[in-house]
Amino acid sequence: MKKLINRVEDVVKEELEGIVAAHSDLVRVHFAPNYVVRVDAPVSGKTALVSGGGSGHEPMHGGFVGMGMLDAACPGEVFTSPTPDQILEATKAVSGGAGVLHIVKNYTGDILNFEMAADLAKADDIEVEAVVINDDVAVQDSLYTAGRRGVGTTVLAEKICGAAAEAHASLKDVAELCRRVNANGRSMGMALTSCTVPAAGKPTFDLGEQEMEIGIGIHGEPGRERRALASADEVVEMLTRPIVEDLPFKRGDSVLAFVNGMGGTPLIELYIVYRALSRYLDGVGVKIGRKLIGPYITSLEMAGCSITLLRLDDEMTRLWDAPVNTPGLRWGV
């Protein structure tokens, strides 16, 4: 295992110490339990947004705390959902009297821990709503399974809902908006290499020089299918076709196109992917209204990418464009 870390037990703690050393103008970090809050939390009268999940997806979520995005993020251990007390404390720390929205990615662990935390918060008279993001088309959805994972759309939901909350939308409205974003977002990912969970010390899976995994999530888990290594254009088609057909995205739709790096893939490749994506969408008559390109929801040092498309309406577009000032996303300020 080759990583720039000290002891594997300290990875999350030291990463958080790095974040606060770097961004004390934007965020504060609480340790034991660990959570990141915006520097001016709680913002009185504002619907507070709390998200969280396992670590290893940086900049998500800690890097998305700040003006116009999240009020708090709860980082668990690497790839491990945070605990209820952690989420509860963060929820209390940002509650400004207008309620708290939990943005939860659809993993059993995240769901269960956030549920417990919400129950505890409600017992403390904090109004909590939870919206579950489940946008990964690689997973067959069914009543009898855990359903689809929450992946790239999470980042977009946090930005868009963060802008609405910043403009003092009510908890109900922000939650509804969040559900709308989720309903209009679809993602799919792929890996060229595995990642190594620090505590595990070796790659989660082995992948041959001529192989890739299609339909991965963001936890270094193997994907739906192992296939022969293909060109960027072919990979983009493998990811984009199921996304487009699933919603379905239609001729004339305007989308936010998000090309995400999994952590080990450099920008030069992401631009080659974006090129292929823009050509593909052009071919099916879908217009790119906004875009995001870079490593925003990662799987440690995994090489690979994911594509997320979000069908935009005017309100979402306006909220996407609104100012944001976080360690990981910044514009308009």
Added chain:
Amino acid sequence: MKKLINRVEDVVKEELEGIVAAHSDLVRVHFAPNYVVRVDAPVSGKTALVSGGGSGHEPMHGGFVGMGMLDAACPGEVFTSPTPDQILEATKAVSGGAGVLHIVKNYTGDILNFEMAADLAKADDIEVEAVVINDDVAVQDSLYTAGRRGVGTTVLAEKICGAAAEAHASLKDVAELCRRVNANGRSMGMALTSCTVPAAGKPTFDLGEQEMEIGIGIHGEPGRERRALASADEVVEMLTRPIVEDLPFKRGDSVLAFVNGMGGTPLIELYIVYRALSRYLDGVGVKIGRKLIGPYITSLEMAGCSITLLRLDDEMTRLWDAPVNTPGLRWGV
């Protein structure tokens, strides 16, 4: 070789097509010869900034074209300096009548090609000055060698000089500022893994599971020394001590601390590095006035990092804070 690319011959062209598909609000791209210019070039009466070098360092330089930073970037083939005609065309395309500054990293190829281009531009009556960045303390400097490489300070010089030029500083003043930034900036890098040049098809060097390279540049070349894998804290000390001693940075200095990812190292590790750096600097009484953390000057998918320290003065700090709007760096707008 596992990369999200199509044909190896098309990597640079398709990356540029991706950039223009994504950022046509900020930049235009000219093909054959290849260069990226800000969308409103030439800006009349403004000193124009042109940089360039081999590709494979994204977002540098194409990602730094736009308001408040570069007027043009000339991307060569992967790790190969651009050609004189390419630089000449870019220089002409951005020349706004107030002269053009070439920001050149100290590599034989970059120096020679920019020199030829400057001669040709002068023959076309364009006033050109060149400033060479050579900040890499891993390389022993000497009159009889090629001297030190230009690495991380380049990004900082482009931002700071870009802000000065945006405020209509003269060519002479911007060039002098650029020399001052270079004189006050020092860097050193390390690699956990090699990268693979697409056309070469295999890693430039082999590195064992328990080894790392200290004193690398940004072209996938081996470093000064191969050492046993060490912890993040130890690595930071190996890089920072020579940097601090070289200038030397002194107790009470305020610096811009730049922790750069080499392309394959995720943000979670860069924050652990930043934490160690901030502690180290604290120990020697150097204050971090500004910071930059992320993959800004990369070596394809190499895992590793570099550290750059720039001793700040008030003018540099003000110019660093000034608005910038490029694909790779954005704030204040």
Added chain:
Amino acid sequence: MAVTYEQGLAFVQGFAAAIAENKAYLTQLDSEIGDADHGTNMDRGMQAVLAKVGSLEGADLSQLFKTTAMTLISTVGGASGPLYGTLFLGLGTAVTGKTELSTEDWGQALAAAVQAVRARGKAQPGDKTMIDALQPAADSLREAAQDGATLEAALATCEQAAEQGMQATIPLVARKGRASYLGERSAGHQDPGATSSWLLVRAARQAFTADT
């Protein structure tokens, strides 16, 4: 013969030891169909439990299990934290007021606890989760108790049922938890949570049948 507080404590400590010993194995199983953290998660939690339960002054079995539950909930995270937390909370609730547990008591407690885990996680037997080890364990224990088996025999049957249930997860296609994302590819691998649940049932057998 009945289960004492000391045996209850030995069960929790024995489970912690078994997890520590099998940490890498559990994580390896989780690499195959999950995210390579089940051993690390459970070990982090059970080490925290160990640090707590050694010094519980004047606690009873209910408090012991509840403390274990709360510690797991606040240190494990992931799916297993709330689920094992719920399991121990269920045990703790079921044994409220008891100073010793008969075979029936333990059987009822385990059945109630497994029911609570099912309510929380919504998994059915056959979904390739810890339920596939826990449900047969609880069922066989209750049957053995009803049949008037000795504690020793009942616990042995229970452990066997858990082990068989764990092995039976191998061919299954997962419908719950992280392995479900793999679809058909989840078949052919043993479920990590069912494996840690077998360790739990085994730790109970060892602790409750040891000489006290």
Added chain:
Amino acid sequence: MAVTYEQGLAFVQGFAAAIAENKAYLTQLDSEIGDADHGTNMDRGMQAVLAKVGSLEGADLSQLFKTTAMTLISTVGGASGPLYGTLFLGLGTAVTGKTELSTEDWGQALAAAVQAVRARGKAQPGDKTMIDALQPAADSLREAAQDGATLEAALATCEQAAEQGMQATIPLVARKGRASYLGERSAGHQDPGATSSWLLVRAARQAFTADT
């Protein structure tokens, strides 16, 4: 015997063929002490040259070499683009007006061209660059010509000198170019540019001594 335009063309084309054949080898040498692109760079340039020089209508040797130079400068980049460009520009300038080259003519042209490369790159012999192959080649050619050697013999000596110079780069510590960043670690590796320069001198010998 004297070098004709056809032989000059065969030299340029032969150099392109040698580069194409040794592309992976040159890149491999550049991996060891550089950035793994010398073969790719030179091949990109010489393929562009091939595409140009085949269809030069009514050109003389000077135009042939200058076209080669300009094409290399605008397609290669890196250190080798300007340096090989300068070399061919030097050759082209030196043979201006000549329709055939005597041994002396070629010797003077090569000497002038190598001098121009040195002026541009500021490398001295012993710095572990292409100069270590080119300078001995030029020196031995001039000596052979002064000693009245036949073109054939002079070119053979010249090629030998280049080859020896190339091999002599192996123990050297680089002082110029990218390999200089490696310091002592650059010793023990053959310089890629010296290797392509040997291929150039060899291509000249082959083309100029072939039956026309």
